[in-house]
Structure formats: structure tokens, C-alpha cells
Amino acid sequence: MLLAAAIAGAILGFASSITRAQTVYIPEGGANSVLVVDGASGSTIARIEGLEAVHGLSGATVSGVLVAGSFVETDKSVEAPASVSADEHAAHHGATEKPVGPAGAGGSILSIVDRVSERIIRRIEVPGAVHHTAMSPDGRYAVATHPGADGISIIDLISYKVVGWVSTGPMPNYAIIDETSKTAFVSNSGNGTVSEVDLERAFVRRNMLAGDAPEHMARRSGTGTLYVADSGTGRVFELDVKTGAILRSFAIDSEIHGLDLSDDGKSLLVAVTGSDAVAVINLNSGSVAKYPLGPEPYHVTKITGSGQVLVSSRANPEVWVIDISSGKAVKKLQLAGIGHQMVVVR
Known part of the structure; x- marks a missing residue:
């Protein structure tokens, strides 16, 4: 138990021993690697190989x-x-x-x-x-x-x-x-549940219950709210995790995939894979705005504190950096393979 506590303490203290800059990790699928990118500059730091x-x-x-x-x-x-x-x-x-x-x-x-x-x-x-x-x-x-x-x-x-x-x-x-x-909350795309x-x-x-084929999700911290992308209906469902009730649904009317919340929790960014766009849902008003982006937007991950999100392409080895307020691409990163579940950590 003492050993476990010591190791746990080392894990919890890790944040103080590394640089506090944002680091982006992008899995490159068939390239069998993860690209490491500086979150502030967008420059490549390294590539981790050997990950089939x-x-x-x-x-x-x-x-x-x-x-x-x-x-x-x-x-x-x-x-x-x-x-x-x-x-x-x-x-x-x-x-x-x-x-x-x-x-x-x-x-x-x-x-x-x-x-x-x-x-x-x-x-x-x-x-x-x-x-x-x-x-x-x-x-x-x-x-x-x-x-x-x-x-x-x-x-x-x-x-x-x-x-x-x-x-x-x-x-x-x-x-x-x-x-x-x-x-943990787990989406089951085979029976429409979380x-x-x-x-x-x-x-x-x-x-x-969460539609027909729920896939990617985002959680609004401190509110007990879960957002679920339903690829079967092209809708995003807002779930109250305390009651299990669907509070609202937002129609995108096309195939959707990844999604993530803005820092303030007021906007939800959704990859509209089926019609080459990124949708920005205003969670206060419920309005949905679409901005052209393609081909085939795929995974979505925010860069905390930057006002930006990363969106990968399912068709090409590239990732766009999207400004949340405008919905427009401000930068593009080239990959060695298709970008999948991206992670941003300090």
C-alpha cells in the first residue's frame, strides 16, 4: 500500500515537473505513430514510432x-x-x-x-x-x-x-x-445507449437512451450534462446524467462524428463529416451555424485556453486548427497518416 501511495503521489506531482505549455498528441493511424506538436506555435516537436x-x-x-x-x-x-x-x-x-x-x-x-x-x-x-x-x-x-x-x-x-x-x-x-x-460513460453504437x-x-x-448509433461524446464539467453525437440520425443529444433524460437535441441533418466543448461551455463544435463542414452549436440559444470545412471532418479536440479546436480529416492526412468564435480554419497541420483521437495536455 505504501508503494502504491508513493507511485500515486509521483503521478499526481508530475504536472509540476514539466513545462506548462500545451502539448498536442495526434495518432496517425496506419502510419503507426503519434505526432507531437506544440500547442501554441503548431510546430512539430517529435514523432513517437512503433504504435501499430x-x-x-x-x-x-x-x-x-x-x-x-x-x-x-x-x-x-x-x-x-x-x-x-x-x-x-x-x-x-x-x-x-x-x-x-x-x-x-x-x-x-x-x-x-x-x-x-x-x-x-x-x-x-x-x-x-x-x-x-x-x-x-x-x-x-x-x-x-x-x-x-x-x-x-x-x-x-x-x-x-x-x-x-x-x-x-x-x-x-x-x-x-x-x-x-x-x-465512465460509454456510448454503445449497436443499440443506441450510453x-x-x-x-x-x-x-x-x-x-x-441516446438515439440510434451514439459515438463521440463531450462532457460539460460541473453541470452533469453529456453531449452525444448520434451518427445514425445526424443529431447531437444533450443528456442529463443525473436523470438520464434527453434535455435537447440539435439537428445537423448529415453524418456527424467528433465533437468538443468550448472552454466556457457555451459552444459545441461538431465535425459534419457527411457534408464537409464544422457546426457550431450555441448552447444558450440552441442555434446551429455551419462553416465549410473539408474533406470529411473527423475528430475534434479543443486546445484549452486558446479559443481554438483541432479537427482532423478522415480523407486526408491533415488537421485544421479552427477558431471557435468564427468557425474558420486558421492553420493546417500535415500528418503522416489519418488523424484519430487527439489529446491536448499540459
Whole structure:
């Protein structure tokens, strides 16, 4: 327990040991890499290699690591990264550990990346291809969604082990962990629900209805409000997580994908993949404005404190920097592959 407390303290103190500038991490899919970008200047800092088919990516300001998920299954056994000794690797991947997840599920890899050295320090086998990941604000837990296995895995970021499996529903897509770091919300695109998951006990507390095929989500901190992009109906649903009720829905009338909130919580930016646009929803008035952007806007991630969001393209290896107030692109970043779940941390 003392060791765990010491490690947890080191995680929580990480923010004070690194530069406080915004750093952007962009997974490059088939390029098997993550691009590291300075959030202020937009200049490339580094590229983290060796992350096969990286799609899901998450991090937290207090944590010294990123969690990267591979969107392909593999039959290979987990190999130790070059920076990890054989004894240390064996200690984290003992042969006597029971498999976690449904019987017959394929295997995939979650990679733990050290943010300072930008090296892979652990590879963890998980049950099934990883779509998206989420990290708790306190840096203790990570969650990975597995659409092919109809559930999520829960990873302890102190022991670097899979400590739980939760069957949330058909085709779980996206996950968000709330500010308590004890609850995850998971969209299930196969049955139109969002699951509320207890991370410590690894079970679904309840399911909430959210359209036909809910995918990406954004949470408004301190309000108990969750915004869910429904690719099946081209609508964004505003959920009250306390009651599970749909408070409002916003019609985009085209295929939508990623979304994120402005810093002040007054605007919601939505990638309108089906009609090459970005939609800005005024959450006070409920009005929706669309601005041309293309081809095929995809993932959306805000750069906290800048008044800007990042929007990747599903068609081309590029990311636009969008001014939230005007909805216009102010910069474009070139990638080595399609940009997926982007992360911005200090």
C-alpha cells in the first residue's frame, strides 16, 4: 500500500515537473505513430514510432503517460519494449494471470508511452481491437473500448494491468471518465445507449437512451450534462446524467462524428463529416451555424485556453486548427497518416 501511495503521489506531482505549455498528441493511424506538436506555435516537436494502427489515445495533465490503443487484433505475444528489462517485463506479464474479457476474444495491444522520454514503456494485452481510450483526470485508470467484443477493459495505471472487464452493450465506441475519476460513460453504437460504468467495481450502473448509433461524446464539467453525437440520425443529444433524460437535441441533418466543448461551455463544435463542414452549436440559444470545412471532418479536440479546436480529416492526412468564435480554419497541420483521437495536455 505504501508503494502504491508513493507511485500515486509521483503521478499526481508530475504536472509540476514539466513545462506548462500545451502539448498536442495526434495518432496517425496506419502510419503507426503519434505526432507531437506544440500547442501554441503548431510546430512539430517529435514523432513517437512503433504504435501499430494507433487510433485511441488518452492522457491527463497530472499523468506522466499516454495510453495508446491499436485498432487491429494480433496473435503475437506481448513483447517488452527496448527500454524495459526482461525481469521487469516478466513481473508485469506473469504467465499465471487469468485472461480478462469474453472467451474467444481476439487480442490487441495497449501501449503506455512516457511523455517525457516519448518512449513506449509498457505493452498490455487486451481483449479485442481498441477503438478509443480514456484516462481518468487523476491519472489512476484508463478505459479502452472494444467494439468487436462488446465491452470495455479497465486498466490500473499504477500496476499497468487490466483489472476489469465490463460488457456495456453492442459495439461500444467512445468513453469519457468524469471529474471524480470513478465513473465512465460509454456510448454503445449497436443499440443506441450510453452506459454509466462504476470503475472501481467494474459494472454498469444503468443505461441511458441516446438515439440510434451514439459515438463521440463531450462532457460539460460541473453541470452533469453529456453531449452525444448520434451518427445514425445526424443529431447531437444533450443528456442529463443525473436523470438520464434527453434535455435537447440539435439537428445537423448529415453524418456527424467528433465533437468538443468550448472552454466556457457555451459552444459545441461538431465535425459534419457527411457534408464537409464544422457546426457550431450555441448552447444558450440552441442555434446551429455551419462553416465549410473539408474533406470529411473527423475528430475534434479543443486546445484549452486558446479559443481554438483541432479537427482532423478522415480523407486526408491533415488537421485544421479552427477558431471557435468564427468557425474558420486558421492553420493546417500535415500528418503522416489519418488523424484519430487527439489529446491536448499540459
